[in-house]
Amino acid sequence: MWATTTAVSWKTLGLASLLLALGLEGVTRLLLFVLRGRQQRRSSASEVLFFPAPPTCTEALLRPSRPLPCACGLPHTESSLSRLMLRLLSARRSLELCIFSFSNPQLARTVLLLHRRGVRVRLIADSDYMAVKGSQVGVLRKAGIAVRHDQHIGYMHHKFAVVDKTVLITGSLNWTTQAIQTNRENILILEDVTVVKAFMEEFERIWQEYDPSTYEFFPAKK
Ligand SMILES: [Zn+2]
Incomplete structure (x- = not known):
């Protein structure tokens, strides 16, 4: 249980650090990149x-x-x-x-x-x-x-x-x-x-x- 909680905490901390490093503009670009990828996959299907x-x-x-x-x-x-x-x-x-x-x-x-x-x-x-x-x-x-x-x-x-x-x-x-x-x-x-x-x-x-x-x-x- 402790190990799971710790792993989740580390993941959350890692994600928070990544978002901070990217900044608002970086996060927006990342989101757009993911959404466009999804759209392309859908249209090719x-x-x-x-x-x-x-x-x-x-x-x-x-x-x-x-x-x-x-x-x-x-x-x-x-x-x-x-x-x-x-x-x-x-x-x-x-x-x-x-x-x-x-x-x-x-x-x-x-x-x-x-x-x-x-x-x-x-x-x-x-x-x-x-x-x-x-x-x-x-x-x-x-x-x-x-x-x-x-x-x-x-x-x-x-x-x-x-x-x-x-x-x-x-x-x-x-x-x-x-x-x-x-x-x-x-x-x-x-x-x-x-x-x-x-x-x-x-x-x-x-x-x-x-x-x-x-x-x-x-x-x-x-
Ligand atoms: Zn021909």
Whole structure:
């Protein structure tokens, strides 16, 4: 008890000495420094992206070893698409995808790259839209990525992703080139623990519901 009290007293004394040494101006600067740091951390955690995004080259993200300058003819500038890809590429352990329509090749290559890096990718798709021309769902499935889809009337209309079970990417954007380059769309990226938990629970609930062993359209064996 005595030791604890003494330790606290020394700490208080140390803090008081520091504040005296800094003076009023120094203390104000220290407080501003701490507050700005907090603000920066907060702003880097959340991000809003708007579309349409002009076509840009994203090869530097998908093939970092490729020699620059790239001669593709497209602008090599940052865009909402490249920001989205960067967020996805930050995955180290897991990526949950729940995407109504997925046909954009750059986003498919992003997901394939993560799969090759050993990130556990799971994709929930819509049974109608996974079969449309240009859909990347078959490509991802062939590469060994686990895909599940609905079997009922009513679209699996979600468009969200969860990176490493900590970052939620959600909004109106379907992962199609048409939507990315033509439509007015939004994406919200956030790391709120409560919100991410709710989306992960929804993902797991749908993942279980779409388990192929429960498909009703297979005729029952007699
Ligand atoms: Zn290029």
